[in-house]
Amino acid sequence: MTRLKQGxxxxxxxxxPAPLQxxxxxxxxxxxxxMLFSGFINxxxxxxxxxxxxxxxRVLLSRSETTLVMLTLILIFGxxxxxxxxxxxxxxxxxxxxxxxxxxxxxxxxATLRNHVRNTAQRTQPLNDIAVIRQFAGGAGLLAFFDxxxxxxxxxxxxxxxxxxxxxxxxxxIILLSLAIASEVSTRKRLxxxxxxxxxxxxxxxxxxxxxDAMSAMGMMQGIFVRWKERHDKALSLQGQASDWAGVLMxxxxxxxxxxxxxxxxxxxxxxxxxxxxxxxxxxxxxIGAKALSPLEVLIAxxxxxxxxxxxxxxxxxxxxxxxxxxxxxxxxxxEGNLSVSRIIAAPxxxxxxxxxxxxxDLAAGESLAIIxxxxxxxxxxxxxxxxxxxxxxxxxxxxxAELAQWPKQQIGPHIGYLPQEIDIFDGTVAENIARLxxxxxxxxxxxxxxxxxxxxxLQLPQGYNTQIGESGNRLSGGQRQRIGLARAIxxxxxxxxxxxxxxxxDEEGEQHLVQTVLSLKKRKRTALIITHRPxxxxxxxxVLVMKDGQVTFFGSRTEAFAKFARPxxxxxxxxxxxx
Numbered sequence: 001m002t003r004l005k006q007g008x009x010x011x012x013x014x015x016x017p018a019p020l021q022x023x024x025x026x027x028x029x030x031x032x033x034x035m036l037f038s039g040f041i042n043x044x045x046x047x048x049x050x051x052x053x054x055x056x057x058r059v060l061l062s063r064s065e066t067t068l069v070m071l072t073l074i075l076i077f078g079x080x081x082x083x084x085x086x087x088x089x090x091x092x093x094x095x096x097x098x099x100x101x102x103x104x105x106x107x108x109x110x111a112t113l114r115n116h117v118r119n120t121a122q123r124t125q126p127l128n129d130i131a132v133i134r135q136f137a138g139g140a141g142l143l144a145f146f147d148x149x150x151x152x153x154x155x156x157x158x159x160x161x162x163x164x165x166x167x168x169x170x171x172x173x174i175i176l177l178s179l180a181i182a183s184e185v186s187t188r189k190r191l192x193x194x195x196x197x198x199x200x201x202x203x204x205x206x207x208x209x210x211x212x213d214a215m216s217a218m219g220m221m222q223g224i225f226v227r228w229k230e231r232h233d234k235a236l237s238l239q240g241q242a243s244d245w246a247g248v249l250m251x252x253x254x255x256x257x258x259x260x261x262x263x264x265x266x267x268x269x270x271x272x273x274x275x276x277x278x279x280x281x282x283x284x285x286x287x288i289g290a291k292a293l294s295p296l297e298v299l300i301a302x303x304x305x306x307x308x309x310x311x312x313x314x315x316x317x318x319x320x321x322x323x324x325x326x327x328x329x330x331x332x333x334x335x336e337g338n339l340s341v342s343r344i345i346a347a348p349x350x351x352x353x354x355x356x357x358x359x360x361x362d363l364a365a366g367e368s369l370a371i372i373x374x375x376x377x378x379x380x381x382x383x384x385x386x387x388x389x390x391x392x393x394x395x396x397x398x399x400x401x402a403e404l405a406q407w408p409k410q411q412i413g414p415h416i417g418y419l420p421q422e423i424d425i426f427d428g429t430v431a432e433n434i435a436r437l438x439x440x441x442x443x444x445x446x447x448x449x450x451x452x453x454x455x456x457x458x459l460q461l462p463q464g465y466n467t468q469i470g471e472s473g474n475r476l477s478g479g480q481r482q483r484i485g486l487a488r489a490i491x492x493x494x495x496x497x498x499x500x501x502x503x504x505x506x507d508e509e510g511e512q513h514l515v516q517t518v519l520s521l522k523k524r525k526r527t528a529l530i531i532t533h534r535p536x537x538x539x540x541x542x543x544v545l546v547m548k549d550g551q552v553t554f555f556g557s558r559t560e561a562f563a564k565f566a567r568p569x570x571x572x573x574x575x576x577x578x579x580x
Contacts, residue, residue, distance in 0.1 A: 017320035019107035026103055030096050037089040038146035042153075044085070045291050047078035049284035056280030093142065097134035104130050108316060111323040125199055126319050129312035136309035141302035147295040154292035161285050162277055168267050169289040172260035176253055176296040183249045183303045190242040191307050197235035201228055242304070253300045257293060264289040329408040335400045335415050337365035337495035337527035339386070344395035346385045354393065355381045357550045363543070365495070366525035368518055370538050370558075373547035379531045380421060382547070383500045386529065387418045399496060417489035417497035421504070423481050430458055431465040434487045441492065448487040451520050453513030454480065478505040483513070490517060497521060497528045503536065511536045 051071055059068045108126045136142055151173065159166030268282030277285075299306065339362065346356040355378045363369055371379050384390040386397055388404045397404050404412070414436075425433055434445045445465065449455040457480065461467040469476055469484075476484065482505045489497055503511050511534070518540050521528045530537050538544065544561035546554040554561065 023103040042150040044082040049287035053280035053284040097137040132312040144298040186245040194238035201231035378550040423485035
């Protein structure tokens with residue numbers, strides 16, 4: 001086998017992926033407005049301490065009720081304005097979260113599906129990451145970043161009141177900043193590892209549940225539980241460690257803030273006794289000092305969310321870098337089904353050894369091909385490469401002269417029918433599954449069901465074609481799922497159909513309908529490739545391809561195959577070929 005070499009394909013670009021650039025541009029305006037509102041809000045935060053200072057230093061001394069009323073009205077107006085701005089800022093950030101979801105969901109969903117074949121560990125994690133970033137955008141953590149730039153202004157105001165007041169508040173700020181850095185150092189790695197173990201546990205549980213019947217029948221549930229719990233407990237342990245540290249640091253910041261308020265009052269009282277400031281300034285300085293340090297305290301309290309959002313953003317950026325959106329492609333004429341496979345070298349994603357080694361053959365539109373060979377010879381890998389599920393490492397697959405990569409996915413998809421070994425049936429109706437979850441053409445749906453011999457069975461279901469068949473088609477037998485999958489593959493008679501072991505779960509009647517499907521495809525000049533170990537289909541194909549160890553050992557007409565491989569025994573010719 002050919003060992004693959006690491007090439008430039010794994011080199012990651014440092015440039016920001018286009019969807020993220022678009023997102024940044026779309027959110028720039030609202031974020032600037034939110035920052036502007038934050039400026040006004042922080043200015044209005046000075047209203048209560050200034051009010052208190054005026055009460056102590058002016059109203060109590062002058063005993064002027066008019067002054068008290070006017071100051072109170074001004075305070076109420078300022079507080080109402082601040083509340084209104086808070087509401088507006090909050091709504092702006094909620095809409096920023098909505099824009100994040102709108103801008104990223106399509107690209108991330110597409111990239112997740114395309115990257116799934118190379119990185120099955122991620123699965124739906126990128127979609128969860130969008131929710132994490134959206135929630136962070138509307139939470140207190142991001143708002144604290146908007147308030148943080150005003151901290152120097154409040155400190156400067158304290159220094160203007162008296163250098164000692166500013167020094168006490170600055171010292172508190174340094175302590176809280178140190179706690180924030182300690183929170184970053186102590187939680188980031190643990191949270192990152194915890195997310196990884198959580199993801200591994202969730203993926204393991206998903207796989208186990210999917211195969212729950214077999215696991216239960218063979219008494220494997222205890223072993224599965226032990227393996228899942230190992231991952232789950234590791235994630236809990238790391239999350240617990242991160243939460244413990246976060247709790248310690250959060251309580252430390254809380255104690256620090258309370259202590260600083262007391263120290264500010266003590267410093268203010270000392271300065272007031274010395275006659276260097278008034279009692280009103282003492283009270284105002286205490287309030288302003290608390291406000292100056294508030295953003296740091298909020299950041300420490302929400303640091304777990306900050307770290308989670310950063311990690312989520314990094315994962316999404318990595319995903320979109322590894323699986324960037326495909327550039328716009330020229331729409332090509334509707335394919336007829338002429339297939340050319342030239343010197344294909346391919347391997348399953350993540351493997352270092354090539355499974356296919358120089359596979360080549362050509363099929364004209366309307367021809368049918370049976371692909372046979374022992375297990376592990378590369379037949380399923382070839383099917384995935386031909387349908388574009390897996391990329392090839394070298395060589396080309398051309399449909400009507402154009403490489404698969406030159407076809408826009410949305411255009412070429414309806415013209416390819418694919419029935420994999422593991423058939424996925426989606427939550428929805430029978431008709432929706434046959435119609436590929438798109439617009440339902442009733443005539444085409446019924447035609448596909450009739451050709452695969454499942455029409456009468458569907459009519460026996462409680463609501464016929466409108467019957468909900470449940471997630472993964474759990475309400476159907478293996479043979480029924482396979483025949484619905486086959487009907488989906490030939491829906492609207494695509495130009496190229498690839499069937500991987502289409503009769504593995506079929507009974508004799510099902511195999512007869514499979515043969516009729518192949519004949520119907522030939523009649524309509526549709527190209528068909530059938531991977532099979534059973535002889536029933538071989539008598540009805542035009543050509544045969546025999547594979548062994550990832551290479552083509554024979555490619556020719558059915559007659560040539562029978563002449564070369566048939567043995568002088570009583571069994572049918574096709575049976576002799578299928579067992580090779």
